[in-house]
Amino acid sequence: MKKRIPNQTIPSSLPAPPEVFAKAMRETLQGIVQAEAQKENQPMQKHFTKRRVLLYVIIAVLLVSGVAIAAALLTGTVFDYTLGVTPENAQSMIKYDLADETIGDAEVKITEAAYDGMSLFVAFSIRDLSASEPLGTYDEPSGMRLLTESDYEYINDLGVGWWVDHIWIDGKPIDMPAMSSVMDVATETPGEILYSMLFRLDQEEIYLSGNSVEISMPIGERQSLDSLVRDADSGEIALPDQGMISFTLDCSIRDQVIAFTPELETVSDRWRAKVRTAIFTPIQTYITVDWAVNEDVMAAYIAENGEGYPDDNGGYYWLYDGVDAVGSDIQSLQLVDQNGMPVIASTEGFYGSQGTGATVAYFTFPYLETIPDELYMAPTIDGKIDMDYAIKIK
Numbered sequence: 001m002k003k004r005i006p007n008q009t010i011p012s013s014l015p016a017p018p019e020v021f022a023k024a025m026r027e028t029l030q031g032i033v034q035a036e037a038q039k040e041n042q043p044m045q046k047h048f049t050k051r052r053v054l055l056y057v058i059i060a061v062l063l064v065s066g067v068a069i070a071a072a073l074l075t076g077t078v079f080d081y082t083l084g085v086t087p088e089n090a091q092s093m094i095k096y097d098l099a100d101e102t103i104g105d106a107e108v109k110i111t112e113a114a115y116d117g118m119s120l121f122v123a124f125s126i127r128d129l130s131a132s133e134p135l136g137t138y139d140e141p142s143g144m145r146l147l148t149e150s151d152y153e154y155i156n157d158l159g160v161g162w163w164v165d166h167i168w169i170d171g172k173p174i175d176m177p178a179m180s181s182v183m184d185v186a187t188e189t190p191g192e193i194l195y196s197m198l199f200r201l202d203q204e205e206i207y208l209s210g211n212s213v214e215i216s217m218p219i220g221e222r223q224s225l226d227s228l229v230r231d232a233d234s235g236e237i238a239l240p241d242q243g244m245i246s247f248t249l250d251c252s253i254r255d256q257v258i259a260f261t262p263e264l265e266t267v268s269d270r271w272r273a274k275v276r277t278a279i280f281t282p283i284q285t286y287i288t289v290d291w292a293v294n295e296d297v298m299a300a301y302i303a304e305n306g307e308g309y310p311d312d313n314g315g316y317y318w319l320y321d322g323v324d325a326v327g328s329d330i331q332s333l334q335l336v337d338q339n340g341m342p343v344i345a346s347t348e349g350f351y352g353s354q355g356t357g358a359t360v361a362y363f364t365f366p367y368l369e370t371i372p373d374e375l376y377m378a379p380t381i382d383g384k385i386d387m388d389y390a391i392k393i394k
Contacts, residue, residue: 078112078123079283081183081196085349087283088367090114098247103221105130106158110247111194113215115208116281117257120199124219124245126161128154131191145186147193155193159222163243167199168216169208173237177203179354179362202279202286208251216246257281258371264392270294270326271389275377276360278393285365289377289391291330292359293322301325321358329379330361333391338374340387 079086099110105128112123136145155161166173179200187194216239223243230237258280265274273291308316331353335343344366354362378390
């Protein structure tokens with residue numbers, strides 16, 4: 001069963017990297033985005049664009065966060081690969097060995113799945129049953145078997161795997177939500193790739209409930225996109241009868257989610273901001289911040305840097321906005337108490353800013369066992385938490 005509730009999202013916190021590294025990563029990601037924006041006629045573009053950007057982000061997090069995250073990935077739960085750590089309470093949420101199908105020379109398994117009331121986590125594997133050696137190249141710093149282009153071509157030749165950018169929940173199609181991600185690595189099992197996926201269903205305002213939700217994924221025998229059937233009235237794509245792997249999942253944990261919608265605005269000389277939603281699940285905290293840069297700050301930034309990011313033709317790839325002017329400060333927001341003390345003891349994992357635009361910023365943080373009586377989001381400015389710009393949650 002599926003139900004919709006008002007749009008909600010997440011909060012998070014990750015130690016800031018050195019500025020030289022952060023600048024290099026921003027430039028790299030900007031280059032990827034610009035290159036992808038120039039490509040046309042690629043029906044799977046959105047899915048693969050997300051995957052390429054995600055891999056750069058994961059590499060950045062590994063470099064910044066060090067050995068702890070790399071060690072966590074070696075344990076291999078779906079949370080380790082998508083969040084960088086298995087959060088407190090999460091191990092008991094994982095359901096194992098949910099589907100197993102043999103298609104020609106390939107075996108496709110749904111190895112793990114979990115739902116925290118906001119996000120759906122799924123791990124699946126594809127294995128060439130005739131293989132005698134593991135795929136990938138062992139990478140000592142991360143301790144993982146990293147895949148090459150030839151490995152992807154090898155698996156692709158099996159004729160199975162992801163073939164359309166949707167999943168189906170209780171028979172209803174879901175487009176790939178924003179902020180979803182996937183990480184794929186080879187395992188020590190000959191001919192096997194493990195895919196770990198995070199679907200931010202809340203970004204599509206989709207919230208699952210009940211103890212038997214059917215999840216259908218397009219990871220069986222690859223089908224032609226022409227085989228998809230779209231309803232003429234609703235525009236929905238019918239659940240394909242070929243190329244799908246389905247399983248059921250208990251999603252009753254949604255009843256344990258706690259939500260705040262404070263709408264308490266802070267007005268400062270840098271920005272106006274308020275927390276739209278603060279969502280506390282049994283394993284994570286999700287924060288959405290609505291904000292807008294101060295007009296004088298934006299004007300000063302443009303006066304110093306110009307109107308936008310210049311292209312090679314005398315125009316702009318994009319015009320500057322508040323993200324360029326003060327985005328790094330917004331991205332540094334973290335959960336603190338009324339005294340400006342962080343309320344999260346450990347931020348190991350891929351936590352922190354999950355996406356920042358000129359009017360909204362999304363964050364995730366680890367699980368909070370106890371929610372303080374007073375709770376704020378505060379930025380780190382000039383190396384310290386600055387409560388002058390704190391945004392009250394409760």
